[in-house]
Amino acid sequence: MDPKQRMTRARTAAPARHRPNDSQTVDLARDLKAELLAEYIQRVVEMAPPLTQEQRDKLAALLGGAVR
Numbered sequence: 816m817d818p819k820q821r822m823t824r825a826r827t828a829a830p831a832r833h834r835p836n837d838s839q840t841v842d843l844a845r846d847l848k849a850e851l852l853a854e855y856i857q858r859v860v861e862m863a864p865p866l867t868q869e870q871r872d873k874l875a876a877l878l879g880g881a882v883r
Contacts, residue, residue, distance in 0.1 A: 820854070823847045 816824070827847050830840040866874070 816851075817854070820847065820850050823850055 823843065824847055827840070827843040830837060830843060834840050
């Protein structure tokens, strides 16, 4: 976990403990999950062979929330 992610996790912890359903808490949790997901995707992309356009389109649709 990089320093930015640790900072986001720390900013999320106290509000999550005291106000778990608060909109700011939900936003912070979402931001942390997005940062962790981006890091994971970056690692996978760096290890994978180049994708075809069809494969990239399918993955983009998944990330965009398209109906499968």
